[in-house]
């Protein structure tokens with residue numbers, strides 16, 4: 001079941017305030033392209049960041065300009081037709097901006113309240129990894145597997161999203177950690193064996209950032 005609260009407000013996203021002058025920009029990676037090797041090759045990271053994420057940014061900005069122009073001339077047909085384009089490319093921009101941050105060459109394990117919440121929900125950290133991995137491997141075609149938090153109950157949940165559907169505007173969950181299972185994220189290195197990529201990605205999770213996300217939205221009941 002989705003976890004919605006003031007979805008209209010959430011879907012604009014805390015970090016992406018959209019107005020007429022707003023333009024998406026490609027965020028810099030917090031590490032070198034080769035920093036996640038051997039888990040993810042530098043070639044994949046560079047292509048993923050400079051080609052794929054950049055394309056979402058470019059297409060989103062172009063669509064937003066077209067949206068402004070359509071609004072100026074009250075062109076409702078065009079306004080409506082731009083919705084899916086903005087959702088896809090805006091979702092791609094949001095998802096990848098999170099993805100770069102929740103990976104790190106340092107790896108490690110979650111601690112504190114996040115660790116407690118994971119163990120309360122899944123029984124153990126390993127159970128959570130197994131659940132999210134299974135979701136990621138099972139995505140048909142392209143998409144993401146997410147660990148998210150319901151901002152109302154504070155409960156952690158794991159769900160899969162198709163294509164670039166943003167977790168927050170699809171399920172009302174705040175993203176904590178996501179696995180990109182589009183082929184562009186792993187195919188050059190792992191070929192058709194998505195399961196090996198998903199298993200390996202646990203070596204490079206930036207748990208400090210995941211914890212920061214969890215604590216920043218955890219309800220104080």
Ligand SMILES: [Fe+2]
Pocket residue numbers: 048052096180182184185
């Ligand atoms: Fe991607």
